[in-house]
Amino acid sequence: xxxxxxxxxxxxxxxxxxxxxxxxxxxxxxxxxxxxxxxxxxxxxxxxxxxxxxxxxxxxxxxxxxxxxxxxxxxxxxxxxxxxxxxxxxxxxxxxxxxxxxxxxxxxxxxxxxxxxxxxxxxxxxxxxxxxxxxxxxxxxxxxxxxxxxxxxxxxxxxxxxxxxxxxxxxxxxxxxxxxxxxxxxxxxxxxxxxxxxxxxxxxxxxxxxxxxxxxxxxxxxxxxxxxxxxxxxxxxxxxxxxxxxxxxxxxxxxxxxxxxxxxxxxxxxxxxxxxxxxxxxxxxxxxxxxxxxxxxxxxxxxxxxxxxxxxxxxxxxxxxxxxxxxxxxxxxxxxxxxxxx
Amino acid sequence: xxxxxxxxxxxxxxxxxxxxxxxxxxxxxxxxxxxxxxxxxxxxxxxxxxxxxxxxxxxxxxxxxxxxxxxxxxxxxxxxxxxxxxxxxxxxxxxxxxxxxxxxxxxxxxxxxxxxxxxxxxxxxxxxxxxxxxxxxxxxxxxxxxxxxxxxxxxxxxxxxxxxxxxxxxxxxxxxxxxxxxxxxxxxxxxxxxxxxxxxxxxxxxxxxxxxxxxxxxxxxxxxxxxxxxxxxxxxxxxxxxxxxxxxxxxxxxxxxxxxxxxxxxxxxxxxxxxxxxxxxxxxxxxxxxxxxxxxxxxxxxxx
Numbered sequence: 001x002x003x004x005x006x007x008x009x010x011x012x013x014x015x016x017x018x019x020x021x022x023x024x025x026x027x028x029x030x031x032x033x034x035x036x037x038x039x040x041x042x043x044x045x046x047x048x049x050x051x052x053x054x055x056x057x058x059x060x061x062x063x064x065x066x067x068x069x070x071x072x073x074x075x076x077x078x079x080x081x082x083x084x085x086x087x088x089x090x091x092x093x094x095x096x097x098x099x100x101x102x103x104x105x106x107x108x109x110x111x112x113x114x115x116x117x118x119x120x121x122x123x124x125x126x127x128x129x130x131x132x133x134x135x136x137x138x139x140x141x142x143x144x145x146x147x148x149x150x151x152x153x154x155x156x157x158x159x160x161x162x163x164x165x166x167x168x169x170x171x172x173x174x175x176x177x178x179x180x181x182x183x184x185x186x187x188x189x190x191x192x193x194x195x196x197x198x199x200x201x202x203x204x205x206x207x208x209x210x211x212x213x214x215x216x217x218x219x220x221x222x223x224x225x226x227x228x229x230x231x232x233x234x235x236x237x238x239x240x241x242x243x244x245x246x247x248x249x250x251x252x253x254x255x256x257x258x259x260x261x262x263x264x265x266x267x268x269x270x271x272x273x274x275x276x277x278x279x280x281x282x283x284x285x286x287x288x289x290x291x292x293x294x295x296x297x298x299x300x301x302x303x304x305x306x307x308x309x310x311x312x313x314x315x316x317x318x319x320x321x322x323x324x325x326x327x328x329x330x331x332x333x334x335x336x337x338x339x340x341x342x
Numbered sequence: 343x344x345x346x347x348x349x350x351x352x353x354x355x356x357x358x359x360x361x362x363x364x365x366x367x368x369x370x371x372x373x374x375x376x377x378x379x380x381x382x383x384x385x386x387x388x389x390x391x392x393x394x395x396x397x398x399x400x401x402x403x404x405x406x407x408x409x410x411x412x413x414x415x416x417x418x419x420x421x422x423x424x425x426x427x428x429x430x431x432x433x434x435x436x437x438x439x440x441x442x443x444x445x446x447x448x449x450x451x452x453x454x455x456x457x458x459x460x461x462x463x464x465x466x467x468x469x470x471x472x473x474x475x476x477x478x479x480x481x482x483x484x485x486x487x488x489x490x491x492x493x494x495x496x497x498x499x500x501x502x503x504x505x506x507x508x509x510x511x512x513x514x515x516x517x518x519x520x521x522x523x524x525x526x527x528x529x530x531x532x533x534x535x536x537x538x539x540x541x542x543x544x545x546x547x548x549x550x551x552x553x554x555x556x557x558x559x560x561x562x563x564x565x566x567x568x569x570x571x572x573x574x575x576x577x578x579x580x581x582x583x584x585x586x587x588x589x590x591x592x593x594x595x596x597x598x599x600x601x602x603x604x605x606x607x608x609x610x611x612x613x614x615x616x617x618x619x620x621x622x623x624x625x626x627x628x629x630x631x632x633x634x635x636x637x638x639x640x641x642x643x644x645x646x
Contacts, residue, residue: 086594118556
């Protein structure tokens with residue numbers, strides 16, 4: 001039974017006496033954290049593609065356009081695609097306007113950010129979210145797009161999709177590796193409302209256990225730079241996932257200290273560590289700790305499950321994850337699974 | 343609230359040297375040790391200054407913590423000079439017991455990664471500390487430069503009066519307030535933690551080294567978005583040296599990037615102040631009161 005319609009019927013029956021339901025919510029203490037889900041996509045729905053951060057050419061997005069059209073969606077290409085202002089996909093105003101237009105256009109049911117890079121933070125405070133709040137739609141992307149996920153999660157409690165972007169679609173579908181195809185298909189699964197299920201290769205450093213909570217997270221460096229701003233996330237009662245690329249181990253260590261010292265690791269339900277492509281230490285500056293050691297020492301006093309090598313990050317095995325949606329993480333010796341549960 | 347100023351040093355006083363973060367070979371500290379000796383101080387070397395560490399750090403967390411803790415607790419030591427920065431103070435900051443230090447304050451000296459100590463100490467204990475050159479700055483015959491000299495004067499308690507040339511991006515005016523600041527990356531890293539600084543009505547100074555341009559942009563936005571820039575008394579932009587660019591050029595200089603984020607504020611702002619990872623690095627007392635005057639030239643005057 002659909003939980004939402006069940007509750008709707010039930011409260012209609014009891015005529016507004018909803019206290020028993022509130023109590024049952026309170027017992028299941030993280031349910032109140034669940035975000036509103038934008039409507040899932042149907043055939044012929046429109047996906048907008050825009051570049052809120054780094055620049056991308058028309059040619060580079062073609063594989064994504066073709067694949068998403070083959071899924072039965074219509075694609076609307078934003079003005080920022082093909083625009084270039086140094087590293088950015090247009091000036092701040094151009095990127096803002098393009099994103100704003102897509103956010104406000106009721107025909108567009110999802111917005112895929114063309115790529116990350118850097119730049120979302122420069123426009124996030126100028127975005128008008130009024131229409132988006134009234135009519136939520138799926139915002140899709142990762143890396144720099146962590147800014148949007150976390151801003152939306154913190155301010156509007158609306159779910160969004162952390163996934164590959166247009167620049168990760170294989171040029172030639174027929175010669176693509178299975179993992180490329182699987183991960184791209186996971187975007188379609190997420191958009192069309194399939195219940196998501198993922199597995200990770202067990203890592204001997206994992207901390208076993210089962211936890212349920214709302215999934216939130218993204219790029220670690222980006223999360224750190226959002227600390228104490230209007231886009232900062234509260235992680236209590238949630239499953240946090242983090243990934244990063246191109247950072248030195250010392251810098252990753254410093255970022256995990258930031259998570260710890262800002263209280264973000266304390267009341268988690270679980271921690272998911274995705275891919276960390278590490279920048280090699282400079283000669284003579286060997287850090288001397290692995291990513292697992294860096295993480296485990298920060299959480300040694302906490303008892304929640306932890307898994308490493310989860311397939312999320314700047315890598316081929318980067319599956320679409322629904323931020324703001326409740327999941328169950330099960331970490332066992334021989335099996336690690338993450339399952340969407342509501 | 344009034345800042346507690348640790349006692350200035352007298353001839354014969356002991357300065358401890360520790361390495362709370364990155365490794366440094368003792369030979370590279372020798373010029374500094376000799377200089378402190380020639381200034382009339384006794385130097386006490388902490389265990390981390392002759393570490394046998396084979397990795398990045400000057401010792402394990404416990405070793406670095408214990409060394410610093412011992413120096414903080416030892417009443418005989420009147421100032422602690424951090425040999426170098428690098429990375430590592432964040433790993434031990436929450437383990438330090440400041441109880442004896444807060445009863446018997448002493449000068450903590452350093453910059454870069456040591457920004458963690460300055461910010462933590464001022465935020466939690468309202469005790470002044472010294473953002474100043476460290477051991478490496480004494481090498482290569484730089485003993486007599488005005489920046490090393492400024493550390494000598496600061497230790498002796500001579501109020502400083504620094505001047506620097508004007509810059510096209512400066513915003514003229516005069517600001518009075520307590521000075522806070524340090525390395526931009528570290529200040530951002532501390533936002534939202536127990537070591538975070540409040541900047542309202544303060545003069546904030548910033549410097550950094552080797553950062554990507556886009557990252558300086560992002561950090562300035564974090565300062566702005568966390569409310570650290572809008573109520574300043576004044577702003578001092580030091581050196582942002584050896585900035586790196588991405589494969590796709592950012593298209594702005596590092597000062598352009600900073601100027602864009604601060605040009606709407608009407609408090610006095612100066613660019614190019616000699617506080618940096620280069621030789622140009624005056625001793626500044628975090629927590630002490632200064633007057634910043636930005637006009638045809640720039641002056642920063644202590645306790646005016």
